[in-house]
Ligand SMILES: O=C(O)C(=O)C[C@H](O)[C@H](O)CO
């Protein structure tokens with residue numbers, strides 16, 4: 001049996017911070033896992049270094065389920081983003097090792113390919129409607145089948161999802177959180193116009209998505225969903241905060257626009273009611289923040305019973321290690337829906353060489369044994385950790401609000 005002999009945490013910042021766990025075995029194999037929690041990176045690094053790694057040494061690297069249960073139940077303090085990101089990193093690294101030992105890509109160990117590739121969506125962000133549509137067109141020219149549209153809202157200085165960069169969107173910056181302003185009424189007036197123009201100019205052969213970023217109440221979300229019905233969105237994401245899962249009942253009563261939620265979920269318990277009552281159509285829980293491949297499969301299994309499909313989070317703060325794991329998962333899971341894909345910068349791609357590729361709007365994890373991703377530690381060491389925060393958001397009268 002391959003014994004875990006060492007594990008270490010690698011923190012690097014090739015333009016943005018990433019936390020990676022590398023586990024080594026006595027048989028000379030190693031695996032990598034992503035442990036990046038945007039804006040709270042070092043908490044997970046410490047959780048791994050100070051509390052998890054000492055418990056891993058000497059264990060059977062093949063015993064993925066047992067180690068998962070050991071870290072989850074054994075901590076006594078269950079769930080939470082820090083714990084579940086740390087467990088996820090261990091889980092990914094162990095699947096990577098198992099695949100390398102078997103000489104198979106991880107998706108083969110998960111049941112094999114259930115499709116040719118994973119449909120992904122890109123981010124079209126513009127300061128106004130025209131610029132957003134232009135960006136979307138560029139994605140379509142590159143073969144994308146699905147695009148998320150976010151545009152600046154007239155009367156608001158900064159809007160979530162809109163960046164100065166063309167293809168890279170990086171919200172975490174500043175050594176203290178940037179403050180932005182929000183007006184629900186201005187936003188609600190603007191979004192239907194964005195999608196009306198989009199359908200007019202881009203046609204109907206493209207899946208269009210939109211992220212509300214938790215900024216509406218359920219009844220406001222119901223109205224927005226209703227207003228957007230004529231434009232047949234693929235999904236409306238994070239329409240309202242989901243701590244109160246029953247809140248989605250109200251949205252459902254008012255609209256047939258498909259709903260997606262869950263990028264900040266870290267366990268199946270965050271989504272249980274949403275799934276069982278069929279209050280959502282897509283679950284966005286992701287491999288790094290929801291306990292790794294092992295736990296995400298459990299969430300997807302529950303979701304499959306209720307015709308809820310996967311739509312994993314895949315922003316740039318999820319490292320290429322997560323992307324590789326997500327694609328191995330997505331290729332094999334029966335109820336795959338779509339995968340978010342925001343390309344990483346060249347610096348990041350150089351630190352994390354990977355086998356996954358994009359062709360005609362579909363991504364494939366590649367056929368390298370394991371996850372098909374690595375970390376160049378020498379290069380990683382050149383980029384020192386830099387504290388960076390996600391922004392915070394206030395209403396126009398100064399009230400603290402949801403970012
Ligand atoms: O990608 C999305 O849908 C997001 O909402 C991105 C988040 O803002 C980002 O990943 C937070 O870390």
Ligand SMILES: [Mg+2]
Pocket residue numbers: 211213237238263
């Ligand atoms: Mg989102």
